[in-house]
Amino acid sequence: MNLKTLAEKLGLSQTTVSRALNGYPEVSEATRLRVQDAAVRFNYRPNSRAKGLATGRSMVVAQIVPGSSEHEMVNPIFGDFVGGATEALARFGYDMMISRVLEDDEGKIYRELHARGAVDAVILQGPSVEDPRIPLLNEIGMPYIVHGRSTGITAPYSWVDVNNKRSFRRATQFLTDLGHRRIALINGLEYMDFAQRRRSGYQEALDAAGIAADPALMCSADMTEGYGYRETRRLLHLADPPTAILSASMLAAIGIRRAIQESGLTMGRDVSVITHDDDLSYLRNGDDIPIFTATRASVRAAGAILAEQLVALISAPESGPVHHMIEAELVVGGSTGPARRRT
Amino acid sequence: MNLKTLAEKLGLSQTTVSRALNGYPEVSEATRLRVQDAAVRFNYRPNSRAKGLATGRSMVVAQIVPGSSEHEMVNPIFGDFVGGATEALARFGYDMMISRVLEDDEGKIYRELHARGAVDAVILQGPSVEDPRIPLLNEIGMPYIVHGRSTGITAPYSWVDVNNKRSFRRATQFLTDLGHRRIALINGLEYMDFAQRRRSGYQEALDAAGIAADPALMCSADMTEGYGYRETRRLLHLADPPTAILSASMLAAIGIRRAIQESGLTMGRDVSVITHDDDLSYLRNGDDIPIFTATRASVRAAGAILAEQLVALISAPESGPVHHMIEAELVVGGSTGPARRRT
DNA sequence: TTGAAAGCGCTACCAC
DNA sequence: GTGGTAGCGCTTTCAA
Numbered sequence: 001m002n003l004k005t006l007a008e009k010l011g012l013s014q015t016t017v018s019r020a021l022n023g024y025p026e027v028s029e030a031t032r033l034r035v036q037d038a039a040v041r042f043n044y045r046p047n048s049r050a051k052g053l054a055t056g057r058s059m060v061v062a063q064i065v066p067g068s069s070e071h072e073m074v075n076p077i078f079g080d081f082v083g084g085a086t087e088a089l090a091r092f093g094y095d096m097m098i099s100r101v102l103e104d105d106e107g108k109i110y111r112e113l114h115a116r117g118a119v120d121a122v123i124l125q126g127p128s129v130e131d132p133r134i135p136l137l138n139e140i141g142m143p144y145i146v147h148g149r150s151t152g153i154t155a156p157y158s159w160v161d162v163n164n165k166r167s168f169r170r171a172t173q174f175l176t177d178l179g180h181r182r183i184a185l186i187n188g189l190e191y192m193d194f195a196q197r198r199r200s201g202y203q204e205a206l207d208a209a210g211i212a213a214d215p216a217l218m219c220s221a222d223m224t225e226g227y228g229y230r231e232t233r234r235l236l237h238l239a240d241p242p243t244a245i246l247s248a249s250m251l252a253a254i255g256i257r258r259a260i261q262e263s264g265l266t267m268g269r270d271v272s273v274i275t276h277d278d279d280l281s282y283l284r285n286g287d288d289i290p291i292f293t294a295t296r297a298s299v300r301a302a303g304a305i306l307a308e309q310l311v312a313l314i315s316a317p318e319s320g321p322v323h324h325m326i327e328a329e330l331v332v333g334g335s336t337g338p339a340r341r342r343t
Numbered sequence: 344m345n346l347k348t349l350a351e352k353l354g355l356s357q358t359t360v361s362r363a364l365n366g367y368p369e370v371s372e373a374t375r376l377r378v379q380d381a382a383v384r385f386n387y388r389p390n391s392r393a394k395g396l397a398t399g400r401s402m403v404v405a406q407i408v409p410g411s412s413e414h415e416m417v418n419p420i421f422g423d424f425v426g427g428a429t430e431a432l433a434r435f436g437y438d439m440m441i442s443r444v445l446e447d448d449e450g451k452i453y454r455e456l457h458a459r460g461a462v463d464a465v466i467l468q469g470p471s472v473e474d475p476r477i478p479l480l481n482e483i484g485m486p487y488i489v490h491g492r493s494t495g496i497t498a499p500y501s502w503v504d505v506n507n508k509r510s511f512r513r514a515t516q517f518l519t520d521l522g523h524r525r526i527a528l529i530n531g532l533e534y535m536d537f538a539q540r541r542r543s544g545y546q547e548a549l550d551a552a553g554i555a556a557d558p559a560l561m562c563s564a565d566m567t568e569g570y571g572y573r574e575t576r577r578l579l580h581l582a583d584p585p586t587a588i589l590s591a592s593m594l595a596a597i598g599i600r601r602a603i604q605e606s607g608l609t610m611g612r613d614v615s616v617i618t619h620d621d622d623l624s625y626l627r628n629g630d631d632i633p634i635f636t637a638t639r640a641s642v643r644a645a646g647a648i649l650a651e652q653l654v655a656l657i658s659a660p661e662s663g664p665v666h667h668m669i670e671a672e673l674v675v676g677g678s679t680g681p682a683r684r685r686t
Numbered sequence: 687t688t689g690a691a692a693g694c695g696c697t698a699c700c701a702c
Numbered sequence: 703g704t705g706g707t708a709g710c711g712c713t714t715t716c717a718a
Contacts, residue, residue, distance in 0.1 A: 001458070002710095002711055003711060003712060012688080012689090013688065013689045013690075014690095014713090015689055015691095015713085016687085016688055016689070018713065018714090019688090019713095019714095022713085026688085027687070027688085028687060028688090043454070043458060045455055046459065046712070047459060047460045047710085047712070048401075048461045049393075049396045049710085049712090050392075050460075050694090050713090051711080051712055051713080052392040052712090053390075053393055053396055053693095053695065053710090053711080054694055054711075054713040055694085055712080055714095056694070058392060065422070065429060074423050074426045076593075078421075079417030079421035079422050079425075082422075082441060083408045083443055086442065087443045090443065095441075096440065096442075097403075097438055097439065097441070098425060098438075098439045098440070100429040100433065112388055115386060115387070115388035116388045116389065116390060116391045117390045117391060117392060118391045118392075118438065250419075254597055257597075257601070258600065261600075261604045345694095346696060347696095356704065356705045356706075357696080357697090357705090357706095358698085358705055358706080358707095359704055361696070361698090362697095362703095362704090369703060369704085370703070370704085371704090389695080389696070390695050392695080392696090393695030393697090395710090396694090396710045396711065397695075397696040397698080397710055398697065398710085399710070460711090
């Protein structure tokens, strides 16, 4: 069923039917109702491609799946973010498209998506410090929002970010308040902007507590289970091991817990772990592990927020770049006993 | 840059330029090269929507994000599957679109995607037993491939599936061979077809070993961390607890490990755990936990395989439905000592 | 308040 | 081997 046949069935012109369906004011209420009714009856849906051709907009937003040859795994919370964004976009009539790059040249994909007119805007994931994709997108003239920020970029750009610095400062301070002085940070790749911000929050809290940061207690790599495991083993074998570990990844946390357990230590008593991204709802009562967590549900919410900002940006580009900071709620799971093995 | 202006620049007709670019034979090599060169120089990309309108194909495949109001979390391996499928589809010129449903009426989405001409085919995730979406898609006439199978559907349909039954039979047999007789199964929702197949493989192996299945050792629910944790606690508090646990989810496994650890038991010595979907590369040497695992990389590969089959299906629908069984390689991590707490 | 018709950018048929 | 042209299904002036 297309516009033409629908119009014929109604004995109206395509123009009138189109107007009635798209909420134009110059249609009488009577015909509008008649048209809408018929559209439902015949299960009419305007053809996306034809509509796109005529309007010059595709009503599609693209997202590049992170994952080059180095880190093949897709972050497990990626699905949550996409789910939240997709759902929110759908409410505004947008579809979500996923692209994936093999080479390092992610810019090529953006250029092509734009030239093909395949998408109206893109979501930029995992920005690095001075991310080259930002000036590229500015040059191309494609609307976009960065999920995160990019230190060193002077040109204006739109972003939606979680306040990682504050989260990690608070988490670290939570530990120093309990008396911990040997606090390890198992961080992500530090060319990633968010990882730098987390580290800087950690650093600030240490400074505030008068603790000198120990390079032996900090590490940075692609967040995997094995990485969390190996680093935790290394940390626990130090002459002066940490009494607490700060992590930022669900996957790394699995390895961390495992390494602690293997060492015959008890989490929460011997080593406190603060982590991210877990479903820790079942740990809230009587547990002995103090845990801060940005839940997976909050990741979905972040996706939805970004989507809404993106729609706003597309609709009113003249308003300039949009910025939105998400102050993630930190949830404490488990009881919050003091550090046992203080130095 | 569009066809028209490119043709003008070359002093050729749109027809010729189009033919040269799309590999039609009736163009002279000389002009073809000239055209291709110009296309690259001017960074010309045919407009997707216009091309789609003209050809009647959208070159887009859709995937519905699983996750209704009941299970809000997206399966963490979802991203891996999508990544693999997206990459493979791109090689054939297809884009991947993600949709998400709020209501239970997933069928409505398929109907709409089809009516709008937004996609050429869809990927059906998480089929239940007698999944109603299969007859629906048959009726609509939209090409699709089911990721998994659906017992009870008599109509022909295309699928790509992992041999879950065999995997779980082998995993269970692996345990019975080691002397285990109390083997628990922490299963997914059993209206899901794959969960039923896993259970049936488990059952077969028990039967072969002459072990009567104990309902107290089996449970079924949405695979979450908390679920794995609670069920493992329950199991370990039984008068006659299991010496081994079979799980099938990365998330549930986190909870399982935690519950075991809290009980003061040691995984591998007191309780063997067999699980799925983990990055367990770091457990392969000298570890005391026997673990079978379908790695996340294999999930990506499955996505790629499904994508290839889907392209084949779209290209040659007259060949009838396609079927592809993936025999997942089972990886043993850790050493494989016998059960210690046999009954 | 309604309708005719000119595109949007491309493919594909038919003629040369 | 090359080019003219009629659509694909919709929106959007411009007229009535």
